[in-house]
Amino acid sequence: MSFVAPSPPPVTTVVPASASRTHLGVVPQPDVVLIHPPSVFDFRERTIFYGPISDVIPSSPVFEMYPVGFLTLAAYLRRHGYRVRIINLALLMMRSRRFRPERLLRKLRPVLFGIDLHWLPHAHGGPAVAALLKKLHPGIPIVFGGISATYFHEELIRDDAVDFVLRGSVTEPGLLALVRELKSARQFARVPGLTWKENGLPRVNAEGTAASLDDCTYDLGAMVAGVTSHLDFWSSVPFHTWWGHPITAVFTVRGCARGCVTCGASHAAFQRFMPGQYPLLRSPASVAAQVRQLAELTRAPIFLVGDLRDGGEAYARDVLDALAAAPVNNRIVFEFFDPPSREYITRIDASIRHWGAELSPESHDEEVRARLGKAHFANVRMEEAIEAMLALRCENLDLFFMIGLPGQTYGNVLETVGYIERLFIRFDRRLSAFITPMGPFIDPGSNGFESAERHGYIMHARTLAEHRALLEQRDWESILNYETRWMTRAEIVDATYDAAERLNELKRRHGRISDDCAAAVSKRMGTARAIRRKLLANGELDSAEVRAFSEGTINDKSELFAPGAFLRNFRIRGIVKLLVREVFGRVTGLRGYEVSTFEDRGESLSTSERTRSRKTARPLAH
Numbered sequence: 001m002s003f004v005a006p007s008p009p010p011v012t013t014v015v016p017a018s019a020s021r022t023h024l025g026v027v028p029q030p031d032v033v034l035i036h037p038p039s040v041f042d043f044r045e046r047t048i049f050y051g052p053i054s055d056v057i058p059s060s061p062v063f064e065m066y067p068v069g070f071l072t073l074a075a076y077l078r079r080h081g082y083r084v085r086i087i088n089l090a091l092l093m094m095r096s097r098r099f100r101p102e103r104l105l106r107k108l109r110p111v112l113f114g115i116d117l118h119w120l121p122h123a124h125g126g127p128a129v130a131a132l133l134k135k136l137h138p139g140i141p142i143v144f145g146g147i148s149a150t151y152f153h154e155e156l157i158r159d160d161a162v163d164f165v166l167r168g169s170v171t172e173p174g175l176l177a178l179v180r181e182l183k184s185a186r187q188f189a190r191v192p193g194l195t196w197k198e199n200g201l202p203r204v205n206a207e208g209t210a211a212s213l214d215d216c217t218y219d220l221g222a223m224v225a226g227v228t229s230h231l232d233f234w235s236s237v238p239f240h241t242w243w244g245h246p247i248t249a250v251f252t253v254r255g256c257a258r259g260c261v262t263c264g265a266s267h268a269a270f271q272r273f274m275p276g277q278y279p280l281l282r283s284p285a286s287v288a289a290q291v292r293q294l295a296e297l298t299r300a301p302i303f304l305v306g307d308l309r310d311g312g313e314a315y316a317r318d319v320l321d322a323l324a325a326a327p328v329n330n331r332i333v334f335e336f337f338d339p340p341s342r343e344y345i346t347r348i349d350a351s352i353r354h355w356g357a358e359l360s361p362e363s364h365d366e367e368v369r370a371r372l373g374k375a376h377f378a379n380v381r382m383e384e385a386i387e388a389m390l391a392l393r394c395e396n397l398d399l400f401f402m403i404g405l406p407g408q409t410y411g412n413v414l415e416t417v418g419y420i421e422r423l424f425i426r427f428d429r430r431l432s433a434f435i436t437p438m439g440p441f442i443d444p445g446s447n448g449f450e451s452a453e454r455h456g457y458i459m460h461a462r463t464l465a466e467h468r469a470l471l472e473q474r475d476w477e478s479i480l481n482y483e484t485r486w487m488t489r490a491e492i493v494d495a496t497y498d499a500a501e502r503l504n505e506l507k508r509r510h511g512r513i514s515d516d517c518a519a520a521v522s523k524r525m526g527t528a529r530a531i532r533r534k535l536l537a538n539g540e541l542d543s544a545e546v547r548a549f550s551e552g553t554i555n556d557k558s559e560l561f562a563p564g565a566f567l568r569n570f571r572i573r574g575i576v577k578l579l580v581r582e583v584f585g586r587v588t589g590l591r592g593y594e595v596s597t598f599e600d601r602g603e604s605l606s607t608s609e610r611t612r613s614r615k616t617a618r619p620l621a622h
């Protein structure tokens with residue numbers, strides 16, 4: 001094993017005093033540039049039939065959505081006086097075939113580049129972007145972070161292009177400590193949760209003390225100002241259709257109390273490899289404050305990620321009370337991991353003006369559901385809860401089912417669709433349902449990955465390099481990193497299309513989607529099946545066709561994320577207010593932050609940060 005990456009040179013040599021001019025004035029080079037890579041770096045040159053692996057999320061199969069943590073990392077560093085720029089390289093590459101990543105990256109001269117390897121599907125793009133950056137800027141260090149980077153930190157640090165891996169699910173303090181070291185003594189042994197190299201050999205630092213999620217918040221002013229100051233509407237946008245449907249979320253928890261055997265953030269998985277104690281809850285006041293902040297900017301629905309009840313009854317009640325005390329007109333969407341009680345539903349209804357919900361039973365089969373490990377409950381209980389929600393003001397209720405679960409056969413998947421039809425008949429149109437394959441990967445660290453045989457999984461990849469190789473396959477059947485004792489990869493693919501075709505028709509028949517929408521999905525699915533037949537016959541693929549039919553083939557994204565006009569989605573007054581506050585902050589040196597609160601919390605600020613914070617210690621009026 002060789003660890004040959006050069007240790008980063010002193011910071012004075014890597015930070016030229018360069019700056020770029022924009023219409024809001026001179027913007028100095030950022031201290032940190034956070035880059036989101038595409039799933040497969042050279043996806044534009046390849047013909048890969050991705051299938052429906054991203055049909056229920058806003059992203060395309062390029063997985064161009066960056067981790068929301070980029071926003072909280074950027075806000076945290078900024079509060080401590082450092083400049084951060086987010087570059088959604090995946091999105092820029094998607095938007096134009098002529099866009100050359102190296103041309104943009106060459107111009108950047110930060111102290112540190114950060115790349116996310118949060119989701120394992122970036123196992124190809126992440127390391128490839130690091131290699132490119134190292135070629136362009138051999139003197140600027142590169143740090144990786146995210147759930148997959150944490151799991152694979154030892155493999156990742158052996159990559160010549162990788163200088164640091166910051167392990168953890170709450171890395172704001174760690175990243176700040178790393179930037180401070182880069183700008184001062186370079187004592188990397190002092191950075192909590194850091195994996196790094198000393199004289200070419202890997203060093204693994206101990207984790208730090210747990211941070212509070214309340215310190216990890218968004219900085220919407222900086223986001224809006226970033227877009228307007230660079231007149232760049234694309235490089236920091238989370239996903240390609242964001243301006244059309246800017247769905248927003250408040251992350252109420254890090255980690256999870258549940259035990260889904262396929263999930264890399266389950267309680268057992270995080271215990272295995274994630275520094276810290278989980279689940280870690282955001283305080284009710286902070287949840288409500290973030291909801292309000294988002295509602296100032298957008299009219300879009302706001303998702304509360306995580307089931308509040310997992311924080312305990314009192315926590316869920318306190319969050320609802322905090323939301324009730326600061327009401328907004330956006331729809332608040334609640335996530336339920338098992339059916340909520342009538343009492344809880346009534347409380348939500350009394351506290352929230354507009355609300356919706358998501359419930360993921362995963363299978364209609366109670367035995368399969370129990371084996372997955374999220375929750376044990378009977379369908380009767382779920383139907384009672386659905387009835388109770390729809391009897392009140394719940395505006396929409398989406399149910400999510402999954403293919404590729406322990407104990408699930410092809411026939412069993414089709415029975416799930418039969419069960420969904422019974423629900424469609426019994427309940428009104430506010431109830432809809434989705435069925436998707438688990439893919440492309442079972443998460444590393446999960447019980448299913450670590451004790452595959454016990455849970456009936458057969459794994460096709462274990463290491464980062466093996467997953468990278470999977471991502472270069474030509475079709476999604478071969479990209480899947482697993483099959484089960486009950487279904488081969490081919491059967492998982494067949495079950496997906498057969499179930500989705502029936503479900504699409506049911507949705508049309510029961511008024512969940514329009515005839516046009518159903519016809520469009522059906523047409524795309526037909527072409528996707530034809531592509532698959534061609535693949536099986538080893539025929540030549542038409543790359544334009546493959547690209548066009550790797551999305552929306554089992555449902556239409558608009559079913560989940562209704563598009564709207566810009567003016568309907570955004571609150572212009574809120575945007576202008578944020579912008580004025582931001583520009584005023586820049587001109588006067590007042591940034592609009594209550595920095596003193598950080599000192600009050602006992603966080604240690606460096607001398608230069610203290611000087612800056614004194615200047616900024618007065619909050620600006622809202």
Ligand code: B12
Pocket residue numbers: 034053054057058059060062063064065066067068069070072073114115116117118119120121143144145146147148166168169170171172175216251253254255256262263264265305439440443444
């Ligand atoms: C909300 C969520 C989503 C949202 C996305 C939100 C977003 N943009 O971040 C949606 C629904 C869109 C989504 C999609 C997917 N998700 Co998801 N998602 C989650 C969930 C439930 C919560 C994540 C969370 O709480 N984040 C909190 C935010 C604020 O922090 P963060 O983004 O994690 O960032 C922090 C750290 O990770 C770290 N960090 C992250 N990046 C970097 C980079 C650097 C340089 C540094 C220093 C630090 C760092 O520091 C940040 C700040 O502390 C988790 C499960 C869980 N309970 O954790 C799964 C989870 C993360 N998702 C997962 C998966 C697989 C996916 C998909 C690939 C599924 C699919 N096939 O569609 C897609 C990928 C989407 C894409 N990139 O386009 C897996 C990942 C497992 C793995 N090892 O790969 C998880 C663990 C569980 C699961 N199976 O759902 N997801």
Ligand code: SF4
Pocket residue numbers: 255256257258259260263264265266267337374
């Ligand atoms: S998939 Fe299961 S274990 Fe993972 S975050 Fe969701 S509920 Fe928790």
